[in-house]
Amino acid sequence: MGLSVTDTLLVYVGIPAAAVLVIGGLAYAASRGNGGRGAKRYRPGRPFDFTPVWFLARPEHLADSAGTALAAGAQAPALTSRKQEQAGREAPAGGTGGASDRW
Amino acid sequence: MTVGEVQAGTGNPPEVLDGPFSTRQLLRIDEALRLADQGTGLVFSVFVGGLDEPVREHAERLHRQLADPDRSVLIAVSPNQRRLEIVTGRHARKRIPDTYAKLAALSMVASFGGGDLAGGIISGLDQLASHAGRG
Numbered sequence: 183m184g185l186s187v188t189d190t191l192l193v194y195v196g197i198p199a200a201a202v203l204v205i206g207g208l209a210y211a212a213s214r215g216n217g218g219r220g221a222k223r224y225r226p227g228r229p230f231d232f233t234p235v236w237f238l239a240r241p242e243h244l245a246d247s248a249g250t251a252l253a254a255g256a257q258a259p260a261l262t263s264r265k266q267e268q269a270g271r272e273a274p275a276g277g278t279g280g281a282s283d284r285w
Numbered sequence: 286m287t288v289g290e291v292q293a294g295t296g297n298p299p300e301v302l303d304g305p306f307s308t309r310q311l312l313r314i315d316e317a318l319r320l321a322d323q324g325t326g327l328v329f330s331v332f333v334g335g336l337d338e339p340v341r342e343h344a345e346r347l348h349r350q351l352a353d354p355d356r357s358v359l360i361a362v363s364p365n366q367r368r369l370e371i372v373t374g375r376h377a378r379k380r381i382p383d384t385y386a387k388l389a390a391l392s393m394v395a396s397f398g399g400g401d402l403a404g405g406i407i408s409g410l411d412q413l414a415s416h417a418g419r420g
Contacts, residue, residue, distance in 0.1 A: 278373060
């Protein structure tokens with residue numbers, strides 16, 4: 183049984199082209215759907231713009247009263263800029279330990 | 286209670302979702318913090334954001350803002366400055382000596398250098414908590 187020229191083209195060109203289009207389309211859709219998050223991703227060495235966040239298992243552990251306004255069990259979200267300014271004015275404590283590093 | 290539920294009541298988009306983490310990462314960090322706190326009796330806290338120079342002093346001031354600084358451990362990460370500070374309070378320092386804090390910092394920095402903020406924070410919390418042991 184011999185294939186006609188049209189059949190040959192359809193099988194060896196049409197089907198691969200269709201497969202390429204479907205896979206490419208899916209990949210494009212996936213990258214667009216994730217675009218917002220992908221753009222926000224942290225990449226070392228590139229400027230990274232985001233709202234500062236401060237996590238606590240229990241927000242009442244923050245001495246500042248505004249921190250307790252959050253529901254118990256929730257994470258403490260970003261501190262307000264007012265609180266961060268306050269933090270900047272307080273004198274540093276003595277006797278703390280820990281470590282520093284950079285990457 | 287999840288992050289999403291907290292914000293559903295307010296109607297405004299949550300500030301924390303403007304942060305550097307996806308919802309799934311936030312939940313994992315929340316879980317890691319909770320386990321670390323429960324397991325050790327210390328108070329672990331993670332700050333991700335810009336730190337003013339001198340970075341160490343700023344991290345210590347943030348640490349002092351916590352309700353019980355002596356028993357608290359603050360992990361301060363500044364992605365843009367590429368700096369990590371771990372601050373342990375007077376009591377917490379006895380449970381987590383500086384050498385172990387440095388070890389945890391090294392592994393966290395390795396993740397951060399690969400662009401994985403959440404993974405570094407979670408593994409660092411885990412290391413610090415497991416070294417502190419049960420309180």
